[in-house]
Amino acid sequence: MSESQALLRTEGLTKTFPGTRALDAVDFDLRAGEVHALLGENGAGKSTLIKCLTGAYRRDAGEILLEGAPIDPRDTQDALALGIGTVYQEVNLLPNLSVAENLLLGRQPRRVGLVRRRAMNDRARAMLARYGLSIDVTRNLDAYSVAIQQIVAIARAVSMSGRVLILDEPTASLDRDEVAMLFDVVRGLRDNGLGIIFISHFLDQVFEIADRVTVLRNGRLVGVHDIGGLDRLRLVNLMLGRELAEETRETGRGGIDYDAAPRLRFSGTGRRGAIAPFDLDVHRGEVIGVAGLLGSGRTETAELMFGAAPMDCGSVTSEGRPLRLASPRDAIGAGFGFSPEDRKTSGIIGDMSVRENIVLALQARQGWLRRVPMRRQRELADDFIKRLDIRTSDAEKPIGELSGGNQQKALLARWLATNPEFLILDEPTRGIDVGAHAEIIRMIEELCASGMSLLVISAELDELVAYSHRVIVVRDRVHVAELVGEAITTDAIVKAIARPAAEAGENAR
Amino acid sequence: MNPRLLPFLATVVIFVVAYVICWLQFPAMLSTRVIGNLLTDGAFLGIVAVGMTFVILSGGIDLSVGSVIAFSGVFVAVMLRDTGIHPVPVFVLLLAITTAFGAAMGLIIHVLQMPPFIVTLAGMFLARGMAYVLSVDSIPIAHPFYDWVQTAYWLMPGKGRLTLIGATMLAVFVAGILLAHRTRFGANVFALGGGVQTARLMGVPVGRTTVLIYALSGLLAGLSGIVFSFYTSAGYSLATVGVELDAIAAVVIGGTLLTGGSGFVAGTLIGVLIMGLIQTYITFDGTLSSWWTKIIIGALLLAFIVLQKALLDITAKRASAREAG
Numbered sequence: 129m130s131e132s133q134a135l136l137r138t139e140g141l142t143k144t145f146p147g148t149r150a151l152d153a154v155d156f157d158l159r160a161g162e163v164h165a166l167l168g169e170n171g172a173g174k175s176t177l178i179k180c181l182t183g184a185y186r187r188d189a190g191e192i193l194l195e196g197a198p199i200d201p202r203d204t205q206d207a208l209a210l211g212i213g214t215v216y217q218e219v220n221l222l223p224n225l226s227v228a229e230n231l232l233l234g235r236q237p238r239r240v241g242l243v244r245r246r247a248m249n250d251r252a253r254a255m256l257a258r259y260g261l262s263i264d265v266t267r268n269l270d271a272y273s274v275a276i277q278q279i280v281a282i283a284r285a286v287s288m289s290g291r292v293l294i295l296d297e298p299t300a301s302l303d304r305d306e307v308a309m310l311f312d313v314v315r316g317l318r319d320n321g322l323g324i325i326f327i328s329h330f331l332d333q334v335f336e337i338a339d340r341v342t343v344l345r346n347g348r349l350v351g352v353h354d355i356g357g358l359d360r361l362r363l364v365n366l367m368l369g370r371e372l373a374e375e376t377r378e379t380g381r382g383g384i385d386y387d388a389a390p391r392l393r394f395s396g397t398g399r400r401g402a403i404a405p406f407d408l409d410v411h412r413g414e415v416i417g418v419a420g421l422l423g424s425g426r427t428e429t430a431e432l433m434f435g436a437a438p439m440d441c442g443s444v445t446s447e448g449r450p451l452r453l454a455s456p457r458d459a460i461g462a463g464f465g466f467s468p469e470d471r472k473t474s475g476i477i478g479d480m481s482v483r484e485n486i487v488l489a490l491q492a493r494q495g496w497l498r499r500v501p502m503r504r505q506r507e508l509a510d511d512f513i514k515r516l517d518i519r520t521s522d523a524e525k526p527i528g529e530l531s532g533g534n535q536q537k538a539l540l541a542r543w544l545a546t547n548p549e550f551l552i553l554d555e556p557t558r559g560i561d562v563g564a565h566a567e568i569i570r571m572i573e574e575l576c577a578s579g580m581s582l583l584v585i586s587a588e589l590d591e592l593v594a595y596s597h598r599v600i601v602v603r604d605r606v607h608v609a610e611l612v613g614e615a616i617t618t619d620a621i622v623k624a625i626a627r628p629a630a631e632a633g634e635n636a637r
Numbered sequence: 638m639n640p641r642l643l644p645f646l647a648t649v650v651i652f653v654v655a656y657v658i659c660w661l662q663f664p665a666m667l668s669t670r671v672i673g674n675l676l677t678d679g680a681f682l683g684i685v686a687v688g689m690t691f692v693i694l695s696g697g698i699d700l701s702v703g704s705v706i707a708f709s710g711v712f713v714a715v716m717l718r719d720t721g722i723h724p725v726p727v728f729v730l731l732l733a734i735t736t737a738f739g740a741a742m743g744l745i746i747h748v749l750q751m752p753p754f755i756v757t758l759a760g761m762f763l764a765r766g767m768a769y770v771l772s773v774d775s776i777p778i779a780h781p782f783y784d785w786v787q788t789a790y791w792l793m794p795g796k797g798r799l800t801l802i803g804a805t806m807l808a809v810f811v812a813g814i815l816l817a818h819r820t821r822f823g824a825n826v827f828a829l830g831g832g833v834q835t836a837r838l839m840g841v842p843v844g845r846t847t848v849l850i851y852a853l854s855g856l857l858a859g860l861s862g863i864v865f866s867f868y869t870s871a872g873y874s875l876a877t878v879g880v881e882l883d884a885i886a887a888v889v890i891g892g893t894l895l896t897g898g899s900g901f902v903a904g905t906l907i908g909v910l911i912m913g914l915i916q917t918y919i920t921f922d923g924t925l926s927s928w929w930t931k932i933i934i935g936a937l938l939l940a941f942i943v944l945q946k947a948l949l950d951i952t953a954k955r956a957s958a959r960e961a962g
Contacts, residue, residue, distance in 0.1 A: 204838055205840050208840070220835050220838050220839065221835065221839070222827070222828050222831035222832060222835055222836065222839070222898075223831060224641075224827060224830065224831040224898035224899050225824065225827055225828060225831060229824055229827075230839075233824060233825075233828060233839055233840070233841065234821065234825075234839070234840045234841065236821055236824065238820075238821070241820060242815065242819045242820060243819050243820060243821065243824070245819070268641065284839075
């Protein structure tokens with residue numbers, strides 16, 4: 129590719145946070161008149177790259193070149209002035225202002241200090257007309273659908289920047305028709321010579337709109353490809369860091385009697401906008417793995433099963449008896465446990481001690497009036513600290529001061545203290561060191577040997593294969609495949625994740 | 638129709654209905670005399686409520702204004718008693734002080750990221766304390782300029798008097814309406830009320846706007862203090878206790894969302910007039926305790942907050958219905 133084609137380039141872009149290198153010498157280039165998809169799993173460095181480009185973060189090393197000239201945006205306004213506009217998934221406009229005010233805030237036409245309303249509304253109408261949108265611009269923004277708000281956001285960003293447009297998951301909350309409408313707008317801008325960076329978890333959309341794809345993994349550049357030379361399987365392999373040639377001998381585990389009555393039976397349970405209705409039996413002593421790309425519906429599955437996001441259809445039975453799962457309280461009462469994906473925001477309470485964090489779920493189940501005696505609390509905490517090898521000076525240390533792996537173990541201890549029959553673990557091994565990693569996997573195996581049932585969500589396919597009796601594959605918010613025992617291999621999982629929607633009908637079981 | 642107009646329209650309807658009820662009982666209430674008195678009596682509250690409207694529109698609150706009014710009165714009275722300076726330069730000096738005081742609170746709110754409630758609560762004690770330091774007694778004001786202003790009025794048809802201080806309030810409202818609804822600054826105030834983080838991302842100068850909003854509130858509190866000194870011909874450090882709460886009530890009854898981002902400065906005028914109307918009714922009636930004013934205002938306030946909450950829920954429901962559909 130020739131130098132002159134590059135509208136925006138980064139060379140050796142590096143950004144380090146305490147403990148992690150979020151971007152490691154990433155080269156990226158964007159041409160004028162192309163839609164360039166930026167792909168990668170959680171923590172791959174997509175958002176860090178975007179934040180460096182828009183000035184939200186200052187890079188530690190490397191160059192950003194806009195049309196060949198080095199730039200150094202200090203904040204988003206600076207980036208806008210340079211010609212780089214961004215539209216986020218959450219519409220960053222003000223719902224309480226009119227559409228016209230949103231489009232022209234800070235640039236309203238004035239006469240002797242007073243805003244000329246009519247001129248402002250005319251200009252706003254003209255701006256939107258370019259996108260084929262004819263709406264009443266004097267109404268408040270929140271009178272319109274998210275798709276229209278997105279287009280208004282794009283119109284504002286483009287009118288202020290005009291060279292590079294970054295779309296950060298703009299389609300996450302849109303339905304099919306709205307996505308089509310948005311893509312028409314994006315194509316129009318591309319044909320006008322804008323360079324567009326498109327971030328999305330929906331691979332179908334990437335294949336539909338993108339011209340080229342850059343894949344990041346663990347902060348490093350994996351590759352840049354023309355979309356024409358890629359198929360879904362290859363793309364998923366790139367994102368998950370596996371090569372097609374790689375042979376994996378390892379398969380899942382057997383030994384579960386699927387003819388016996390299941391412990392839990394989810395029939396046709398689903399929630400609109402989160403996960404399509406699915407059937408799932410959970411057997412005694414079984415580990416069910418859930419695989420899928422980020423945003424595919426894997427976390428939504430867990431939240432639904434725990435009552436955190438109540439189901440709007442289907443039913444659940446426990447040991448043959450109907451079970452009501454309208455809230456986490458119901459779930460805890462039925463002997464469920466749930467260790468969520470983001471332990472920092474929805475798991476641990478950083479200022480409370482290790483002991484208090486461990487006792488929390490048990491106390492909640494007993495009800496706050498029946499306090500767990502302090503002696504029992506101490507016994508429990510000390511017991512789990514020993515059993516799970518939680519590295520802490522003592523049980524009274526604030527949990528926020530522990531390392532990630534030890535926090536994760538304390539979270540596990542919280543649920544184990546309630547003696548759950550069914551434990552849901554969402555990404556139990558993310559962001560923890562190798563040693564703690566192995567211990568948590570060993571613990572998962574021990575727990576299921578003791579008769580507990582587990583549902584584990586993980587992006588680490590090797591890990592899923594190692595401990596799962598069954599793997600559910602989720603794509604585009606639908607359970608698309610179920611692999612059992614010998615059939616579980618990383619290749620089979622990757623293929624199921626990558627298979628285009630059209631072929632998704634058959635079931636691998 | 639824009640659902641956000643509803644609280645404002647409700648205020649107007651309540652005002653008209655209330656006035657009709659008053660008129661049916663006391664036909665004399667429909668006269669320019671009563672209207673002139675409503676404007677004069679409501680002048681100091683109306684002026685300070687305009688500043689409060691901006692503060693609340695931006696999602697903040699200013700608890701200091703009642704104390705600032707008292708401080709202003711005492712300051713003016715002491716200056717006129719102890720120095721030979723003409724009132725006009727004293728006013729200019731006072732307005733500079735109260736504006737700077739408001740700006741300082743805005744700066745603290747922005748720079749230290751402190752809740753406006755706490756910062757202006759501190760400002761409330763500070764201003765009241767400064768008033769005590771100047772004088773603990775009520776100081777009468779006697780100056781030819783005061784006599785002139787107090788007798789300056791325009792005789793409306795029907796022998797009603799539009800006094801200078803009543804006219805000042807109307808002028809402040811006109812300026813406030815233009816500033817809020819027709820300038821970039823006004824749009825920025827609404828933007829802050831819609832969401833500070835988003836406003837910042839959209840390029841609103843958050844710091845400057847915050848400082849200006851509280852400076853404006855301080856300026857108008859000072860002006861209100863001057864008007865109050867004309868109204869009472871005295872400066873007293875114990876005066877206007879709780880006026881900040883009356884101002885907040887007027888703003889909310891006027892249809893401005895207490896959480897910010899939505900409302901009309903004109904609504905605040907109606908809010909002030911409704912409060913004055915209740916007071917006038919009680920005066921006309923003669924047998925009712927004047928505490929009934931507080932009770933009715935309390936009931937109105939409650940009704941408006943419930944109305945606003947209901948409107949928010951309706952808008953949210955509509956939005957989610959659209960998402961699903």
